[in-house]
Amino acid sequence: MTADAALVRRCLAGDPAACRELVGRFTPDVFAVCRRLLADAHDAEDVTQEVFLRVFRSLGRWDDSRPLRPWVVGIAVNRCRTWVGRRARRPELADYLHETPDRRPADDSAELRAGIRDAVDALRAEYREVFVLFHEHGHGYDEIAAAVGRPVGTVKTWLHRARLELLNALRARGLVPEESAEVPPSGGDRP
Amino acid sequence: MTRPTPTDDPLPPACRATADRLNRVLDGEWEAASLDADRHPAGCAACRERVAAARLVLSVLAQPEPVAAPPGLTDRIVSAVRADRRAQARRRVLAFAGGLAAAAAVALAAWLGRPADAPQPRAPDVAAGVPPAVAPEPRAVPVRIGEGLSKFGQALRDTPIGIADASAAPRVLATLTDALTRRLDPAEEPTGTTLADLPDAARAGLEPVTGTAQKAFARLLRDVGGVSPKPKS
Numbered sequence: 447m448t449a450d451a452a453l454v455r456r457c458l459a460g461d462p463a464a465c466r467e468l469v470g471r472f473t474p475d476v477f478a479v480c481r482r483l484l485a486d487a488h489d490a491e492d493v494t495q496e497v498f499l500r501v502f503r504s505l506g507r508w509d510d511s512r513p514l515r516p517w518v519v520g521i522a523v524n525r526c527r528t529w530v531g532r533r534a535r536r537p538e539l540a541d542y543l544h545e546t547p548d549r550r551p552a553d554d555s556a557e558l559r560a561g562i563r564d565a566v567d568a569l570r571a572e573y574r575e576v577f578v579l580f581h582e583h584g585h586g587y588d589e590i591a592a593a594v595g596r597p598v599g600t601v602k603t604w605l606h607r608a609r610l611e612l613l614n615a616l617r618a619r620g621l622v623p624e625e626s627a628e629v630p631p632s633g634g635d636r637p
Numbered sequence: 638m639t640r641p642t643p644t645d646d647p648l649p650p651a652c653r654a655t656a657d658r659l660n661r662v663l664d665g666e667w668e669a670a671s672l673d674a675d676r677h678p679a680g681c682a683a684c685r686e687r688v689a690a691a692r693l694v695l696s697v698l699a700q701p702e703p704v705a706a707p708p709g710l711t712d713r714i715v716s717a718v719r720a721d722r723r724a725q726a727r728r729r730v731l732a733f734a735g736g737l738a739a740a741a742a743v744a745l746a747a748w749l750g751r752p753a754d755a756p757q758p759r760a761p762d763v764a765a766g767v768p769p770a771v772a773p774e775p776r777a778v779p780v781r782i783g784e785g786l787s788k789f790g791q792a793l794r795d796t797p798i799g800i801a802d803a804s805a806a807p808r809v810l811a812t813l814t815d816a817l818t819r820r821l822d823p824a825e826e827p828t829g830t831t832l833a834d835l836p837d838a839a840r841a842g843l844e845p846v847t848g849t850a851q852k853a854f855a856r857l858l859r860d861v862g863g864v865s866p867k868p869k870s
Binding site: 502555606617 | 659690691698702717
């Protein structure tokens with residue numbers, strides 16, 4: 447029996463220490479994914495809690511021949527999708543509520559980081575999910591495929607397209623250093 | 638590596654090899670230095686910018702921003718999970734008790750509404766030429782509600798279903814059966830022993846179901862006859 451399976455069995459038996467261990471083991475991962483996909487710390491906290499309620503409600507249905515982490519992360523990704531959909535249907539806040547303290551980056555690297563984050567946020571949802579899971583959370587293709595419920599080939603295609611769109615968006619935003627963009631002699635896809 | 642089909646590839650064919658190389662580097666399969674070996678970007682501004690953007694992305698992703706969970710979040714989640722488990726357990730017990738009460742009500746109704754123990758009339762023996770006997774008038778059997786409830790309560794106690802395992806089930810069962818088997822105070826004990834002793838309204842509800850349609854029709858005719866066709870002024 448794997449360590450995951452033993453932990454889940456103890457949780458199902460009602461062991462409070464096991465319950466705490468499971469929550470403690472996955473909370474940083476789940477919160478980080480939610481924080482990144484929702485771009486809001488309070489929403490991320492709420493959704494992280496929802497994720498664990500769902501994890502414990504459906505723990506008995508977890509297939510113990512598979513690793514637990516992608517299963518938990520998959521629930522987190524699904525809850526984030528639902529939350530984003532729900533948030534999109536909520537009425538817009540009044541303009542003055544959008545006014546936040548100046549969050550302009552202090553230096554070039556911070557500006558670059560913010561630019562990349564904005565470009566990732568502008569990707570379509572499934573591209574953003576696989577990009578964030580792969581590049582920001584270090585999940586492998588197999589884990590991401592298990593988390594988003596798609597074949598590995600689909601995940602690779604999404605990720606490759608996500609990267610291409612991201613690189614093009616960075617070019618369009620002028621974030622690529624000037625000195626590297628020389629005048630092309632010919633060819634390329636630039637109009 | 639998954640290659641897009643020519644129809645949905647957003648890149649010109651000349652740029653595809655560079656894009657594949659970028660993806661291998663971003664996948665971690667190849668070193669970033671391998672980008673220098675590609676000659677295509679030297680003659681393609683778009684790919685040159687893509688390679689430059691990829692280097693930027695790699696440099697930023699190499700130093701990920703740490704995202705720490707807020708302090709106390711784990712404790713809050715553990716409390717919420719425990720509260721949710723308790724709420725779910727309560728819901729399960731209530732659903733069980735509701736089902737048990739419904740089953741008990743159905744069983745009680747069936748017990749009280751069952752036909753009297755009179756023998757069933759036999760089919761006429763046509764082959765033997767015996768004329769069909771006239772079925773005897775069903776004898777009014779005194780209904781003893783106290784006895785019936787007592788038997789039902791005992792049957793409920795003896796039920797083989799493992800209801801005693803559920804935490805709240807014994808209490809529910811005890812409440813139900815005590816109410817059914819409680820001895821009446823002599824002052825509350827009904828004086829009559831047959832249905833005929835009961836008032837009309839009570840007897841109508843306790844009589845066997847047989848002949849109900851006829852009785853209902855007779856009562857309808859009686860009520861219709863009692864209605865005055867003239868509207869009241």
